[in-house]
Amino acid sequence: MLGLNKGEVRLVPHATDWEEDFIEEKELLSEAIGMLVVDIEHMGSTSIKGIAAKPLLDILVGVRSMDDVTKFDKKRLKEAGYYHLGRVEIEGKVVFAKFTNLEELTKTHVLHIVEYGAEWWLKHTFFRDYLNEHPDVAKQYEKLKKELAATYPDNESLYAEGKLKFVDEVLSKEKTRSFIINEGNLQVRELERVDKVLLSKWLTDPEILRYYEGRDNPFNFEKVEQEFFDDEEDVIRCLVEFSGIPIGYVQIYIVEGEEKLAYGYDDSSQNIYGMDQFIGESAYWNKGIGTQLVRAMVTYLTEEKGADRIVMEPQTWNERAIRCYEKCGFEKVKLLPGNELHEGEYRDCWLIEHNSKTGVGA
Incomplete structure (x- = not known):
């Protein structure tokens, strides 16, 4: 079952129904913002086969221009449970999250809205695809995540920071265009x-x-x-x-x-x-x-x-x-x-x- 409280770091075994959950959510999002979106893809650890992940579905939304985000129907997104995380300031990215409990701030889905084909889009899709194509590397990533989750069960920031070196090493394998x-x-x-x-x-x-x-x-x-x-x-x-x-x-x-x-x-x-x-x-x-x-x-x-x-x-x-x-x-x-x-x-x-x-x- 999806759901993670604010600041909590908890991993669960890989679930085969995560992909089905993504497909359902993609259909919902397509109805709400589809006219302004180029593509919607599954990203993050729940999109990597066979590894443990936080019970949180990360969804990559590609737009032609970041200016298009201002045209989103916020009312429809809110009706679907999504709220804009205005305090999350990441250059080239806008983040929305879906909550099932606003008191505990229990998140189930996170939308990463980026320019389609730009740097963030390429990084997220390459990392996902590389780990799916290299199961041994995916298992190394899972091992690191479990160690970090045990060390920082209540500190999401330090957990995320601990993964950066590994992520950067994978991204460095991306081939330059020929x-x-x-x-x-x-x-x-x-x-x-x-x-x-x-x-x-x-x-x-x-x-x-x-x-x-x-x-x-x-x-x-x-x-x-x-x-x-x-x-x-x-x-x-x-x-x-x-x-x-x-x-x-x-x-x-x-x-x-x-x-x-x-x-x-x-x-x-x-x-x-x-x-x-x-x-x-x-x-x-x-x-x-x-x-x-x-x-x-x-x-x-x-x-x-x-x-x-x-x-x-x-x-x-x-x-x-x-x-x-x-x-x-x-x-x-x-x-x-x-x-x-x-x-x-x-x-x-x-x-x-x-x-x-x-x-x-x-």
Whole structure:
């Protein structure tokens, strides 16, 4: 049973129903504040398999901006038992707690509200995931927690302080991001789940959708999850950064089978890659960055992936994009009539190609 009085430090054996409790609470929170939240995840020791924990459910709530917390419906949260802990001042985090007994200040749930994908979000999720992936380390953590709980049964602050060194050592194992392209101001790295906020932002912007996916086809978070993260296609999906700022998306994939034949490539020995991309921040349009990106991706595909040819299918009306690709060595190969459904119409596309042996289209 969940519940811990103020200042009390008490561990209980791991309970399998903690995950069910979290799922129920997530549904409750989604109804109360879901419109302002990117994601809600289980965190803390109750989310780590097989180890003892305080009977207190820690819940991580990710928002687009901390300013969104001021828009929460506090009345609905209070009706659900949650109160804002205004005295808990942690930079980059706002804390709410659920109480079953206000006289004893018996807490059952704690909400850690942070910016989705920012430092706190990454720390909490990495620590949880690392311990779940390394049961031996999780048992070491459990042993430390039991020793601290026995030493400080009535001092939550000293108990928490005693865990810091261990937590920091685990967090130090977090890998730094690796880039498949890192040239001057331009970086390209593989997509991470935290990037869904950016993708949803870009793919709900009519200005972006006019060129990519269509203004009648916006992507909410659920659709981004399905199309970019749950899809099992053999596609390498990447985020594009410029001077450390995320500005766009690029994906690459091997062209094979029926698609290869439809393009007219009968030589099965050729290594052919397809590529799609967009700059999601319109402030970075018309600055040569798209051309820089395409050239860098061509170099990566030919030198690192051994691509004989690289193909794309821009819609015929998108002359600005086609000029960019032509500057990068692509040439029109053939017209693909009615090739792509875009804003309710089947649009003509050009099959364009970069040939690594000639440096241009065949």
